[in-house]
Amino acid sequence: MELDLLLDIGNTRSKWITTKSGLGGSLSIEQSGIINNQELSEQIMQQFDSLLTSSSVAVIQNIFCTCVGQLDVLKIWQAHFPSATLYQLSGETVIPGFDNGYQRPTELGTDRLAGMLGAKTLYPEKNILVIASGTATTIDYLHQGSKFIGGWIIPGLDLMLKSLGKSTANLPTLEANQLTTSRDDDQTFNNQGTLAIPFGTSTKDAIGMGVVLATVGAIQQAIAQLPHLELILITGGNANLLEAYLLSDSNQVKFVQEPNLILVGLNAWRLHHKEAHI
Numbered sequence: 001m002e003l004d005l006l007l008d009i010g011n012t013r014s015k016w017i018t019t020k021s022g023l024g025g026s027l028s029i030e031q032s033g034i035i036n037n038q039e040l041s042e043q044i045m046q047q048f049d050s051l052l053t054s055s056s057v058a059v060i061q062n063i064f065c066t067c068v069g070q071l072d073v074l075k076i077w078q079a080h081f082p083s084a085t086l087y088q089l090s091g092e093t094v095i096p097g098f099d100n101g102y103q104r105p106t107e108l109g110t111d112r113l114a115g116m117l118g119a120k121t122l123y124p125e126k127n128i129l130v131i132a133s134g135t136a137t138t139i140d141y142l143h144q145g146s147k148f149i150g151g152w153i154i155p156g157l158d159l160m161l162k163s164l165g166k167s168t169a170n171l172p173t174l175e176a177n178q179l180t181t182s183r184d185d186d187q188t189f190n191n192q193g194t195l196a197i198p199f200g201t202s203t204k205d206a207i208g209m210g211v212v213l214a215t216v217g218a219i220q221q222a223i224a225q226l227p228h229l230e231l232i233l234i235t236g237g238n239a240n241l242l243e244a245y246l247l248s249d250s251n252q253v254k255f256v257q258e259p260n261l262i263l264v265g266l267n268a269w270r271l272h273h274k275e276a277h278i
């Protein structure tokens, strides 16, 4: 079987999917995985073991990739699949029906571009806010599934926690997974059933609630200034955590978690690329 590898290299982790190499409709997933970039070589060997050992049957033909992480990370990926052809998404890549509103399109992170292509593919013609909550948190607006209006970049939850810990004498360095979302804890819920954000009464809570509110507040600001917003999509490593704090029915806008949004976007670009080069 001939396979293509869809690869999203972020600043913390690489997310991947293999799909049949031919042209198809929606994304069919053969295998998938997530690898921390610091453990890349070891994990590629482990996660791809069955593919690599049965290489006479399954071969990676092409890699369709977005890389906003270190180039060295991409080089390690390439070294494991030397016979595959590498295609890298660029801010300048032309996609029919998609208009990149950045002043300098090449400046736009290709993961953000792929996220919007994913949104356009899954929810055509909608006004969509795309939130990617990873190393950084990005909040991007896609108008009518076709025009990227612009967005915001703020430090991701871990990054905020790390920088507070590192740059102050008195603050501990918390981790995002210490910001609990469990309903078993003694936490406050608002009348929509999502977590309320109380004022902190300990250093830990003051930091935790502060970084969550910095993020949720930005998202709510975006919602407030987009009267025609129809849908909010959230993806990335902190999507679960963030979702617990976001209003599920903000301003009547539907809110959906799409873990593979960027890879879905890469697949849409892959199909377009293949159709254009038949």
Ligand SMILES: Nc1ncnc2c1ncn2[C@@H]1O[C@H](COP(=O)(O)OP(=O)(O)O)[C@@H](O)[C@H]1O
Pocket: 009, 010, 011, 012, 013, 014, 036, 133, 134, 135, 136, 156, 157, 158, 159, 176, 235, 236, 237, 238
């Ligand atoms: N198992 C995990 N390993 C690393 N980070 C994780 C993990 N689970 C959740 N996270 C959170 O997800 C973030 C990375 O999310 P991800 O979407 O992969 O980011 P990026 O695309 O920037 O690499 C980390 O900053 C961390 O806060």
Ligand SMILES: CC(C)(COP(=O)(O)O)[C@@H](O)C(=O)NCCC(=O)O
Pocket: 009, 010, 011, 012, 068, 069, 107, 108, 109, 110, 111, 112, 132, 134, 135, 136, 137, 138, 153, 156
């Ligand atoms: C904003 C980002 C750092 C997000 O990276 P991530 O958190 O996904 O690792 C990345 O999309 C990037 O490097 N963007 C380039 C600048 C821009 O999009 O304007």
